[in-house]
Amino acid sequence: MRAVIQRVSEASVTIGGNVVGRIATGLLVLVGVEAGDTPADADWLAGKVAQMRIFPDDAGKMNRSVTDAAGGLLVISQFTLIASTAKGNRPSFIEAARPEEAVPLYERFLVAVESQAGRRPERGVFAADMKVALVNDGPVTIVVDSRRRE
Secondary structure: OEEEEEEEEEEEEEEOOEEEEEEOOEEEEEEEOEOOOOHHHHHHHHHHHHHOOOEEOOOOOEEEOOOOOOOEEEEEEOHHHHOEOOOOOOOEOOOEOOHHHHHHHHHHHHHHHHHHHOOOOEEOOOOOOEEEEEEEEEEEEEEEEOOOOO
C-alpha cells in the first residue's frame, strides 16, 4: 500500500457537488492499494500515518504527530498512486488492486488509523469521482510505501 500524506491547514472532498468530508488542521492522506497487499500492510501504514511526526512543536521543529496536534484526518482512496510510468507517456494501472481486493484493505486501513490516532477519519467514497481541495501547510508532503519498509 502506498500513501501520500499531506499536512494541511484545511481539506475537503466533494462528490456530486456535496461536501462529504472536511477537516481543518490535520492530514490529508491519499491511499493506493497494490495487488498482493495484505492486512499487515494496511495496519503498518495506518501506524505510520498516525505516528508520523510532521507537526511543529513549541520550538518549531517537526516533532508532533496528528494525534499530538489534535488534528483531523481525511483519507481518500486513490488507485492512481500505483501507476507505473516506466514505458511511454500513458500510465499503467495494472499493478493496482482490483476493487474486490482493494476495498477491504482500504476499509481496514480506515479502522486501523482510527484506532491508532484516536479519532475517526473523514473519508471519500471508494471509486467515486471526487473533487479534493486542500491547503498544504508548509508545504509538507510525505510518500510512504508499505513495500519499502527498510
